[in-house]
Amino acid sequence: MDEVPGSMGTSAGFALRLGQTIFSSASLIFMSFGVQFYSYTSFCFLVTIMGLVIPWSFTLALLDGYSVHVTCPIRQKGLMLIIVIGDWVLTILTLGAASSAASVVDILFTADGSVCPPKMCSRYLLSTIFAFLSWFLSMASSLFNLWVLPSL
Amino acid sequence: MDEVPGSMGTSAGFALRLGQTIFSSASLIFMSFGVQFYSYTSFCFLVTIMGLVIPWSFTLALLDGYSVHVTCPIRQKGLMLIIVIGDWVLTILTLGAASSAASVVDILFTADGSVCPPKMCSRYLLSTIFAFLSWFLSMASSLFNLWVLPSL
Numbered sequence: 001m002d003e004v005p006g007s008m009g010t011s012a013g014f015a016l017r018l019g020q021t022i023f024s025s026a027s028l029i030f031m032s033f034g035v036q037f038y039s040y041t042s043f044c045f046l047v048t049i050m051g052l053v054i055p056w057s058f059t060l061a062l063l064d065g066y067s068v069h070v071t072c073p074i075r076q077k078g079l080m081l082i083i084v085i086g087d088w089v090l091t092i093l094t095l096g097a098a099s100s101a102a103s104v105v106d107i108l109f110t111a112d113g114s115v116c117p118p119k120m121c122s123r124y125l126l127s128t129i130f131a132f133l134s135w136f137l138s139m140a141s142s143l144f145n146l147w148v149l150p151s152l
Numbered sequence: 153m154d155e156v157p158g159s160m161g162t163s164a165g166f167a168l169r170l171g172q173t174i175f176s177s178a179s180l181i182f183m184s185f186g187v188q189f190y191s192y193t194s195f196c197f198l199v200t201i202m203g204l205v206i207p208w209s210f211t212l213a214l215l216d217g218y219s220v221h222v223t224c225p226i227r228q229k230g231l232m233l234i235i236v237i238g239d240w241v242l243t244i245l246t247l248g249a250a251s252s253a254a255s256v257v258d259i260l261f262t263a264d265g266s267v268c269p270p271k272m273c274s275r276y277l278l279s280t281i282f283a284f285l286s287w288f289l290s291m292a293s294s295l296f297n298l299w300v301l302p303s304l
Contacts, residue, residue, distance in 0.1 A: 042255040095247055095248060096251040099249075099252040099255075100251040100254060103253070103256050110193075150299070
C-alpha cells in the first residue's frame, strides 16, 4: 500500500501529534490561569477534555517519533483500530468542548463588564482559539488514519 | 463490493436521512416558536445550520428513496465524493451548533428565573436535544459513506 502522509508512523503524523499536544496544553494553561473557570460548566468540560487530549496526543507523538526513527511503520490492524476510535472520540469531544466554550465567551463579551474583567475574558478567548486549533489537527489525524484503515 | 448498510442507496441509508430531516426540523421548530432566539449568537447559529441540514438531508432522502425503489445503487465516485464532503461539513457544523446551544441552555438554567421563563427554557432544551440526535444520525451517515468511498 502507499504511505499516506499524516497517518501513523510518518513524519507528518508526528508533526500533527506534536501540534495537538502544544495547542491543547496552551488551551489548558490559558484556561487554568484564571481560577474562575469552574463557575461555567463549559469551561470545566474544556479543561477535562484538554486533560484527556494532552496525554493521548503526547503518547502517540512518542510512538510516531519512535516509528519514524527506526523506520518501521505501525501496520497492525488491531492497534490502528484502537487509535482511530480513540482519535474520533477525542476529536468529537474537543469540538463539542471548544464550541460550548466559544458560546460562553461570546455571552461574556456581550454582557456588561461586571461579569468578567477584560483580561480574564481575553484569556478565555485565547484558550478557546487554541482548543479549536487542537481540534483541527486532531481532525486531520483522524481522517488520515481512518483513510489508511481499510487498506490494512 | 459488499453493500454497506447505511451508505447511500440502501434502505438503512434512507432511514438515516429521514431521521435527520425529522430531528433537524423538530429542532428548528422548537427554537423558532420562542421568537427570542436571536438574542443569543449560538441559537442563531443553530437555526442557520438546521436551515442548511433540512434541505440537504431531505434531498438525499429523496435520492436514496429513488435509488432503493429502482434498485439501482448510486456508485459514481464524483457524486459520492461531493456527498461525503457535504456530509462531513454539515456534521461538524451541527455538532458545533448543538454544543454551543447546549452551553447557553446550561447558563440559562443556572441563572435566576428572570432571564428566561421556564416554558421558553425547556423549548430551547428540547431544540438542543433534537439537534444532538440529528448530529448523531448525520455522523452515522458520514461514516458509512466515507467507509464506502475508497472501494469505489
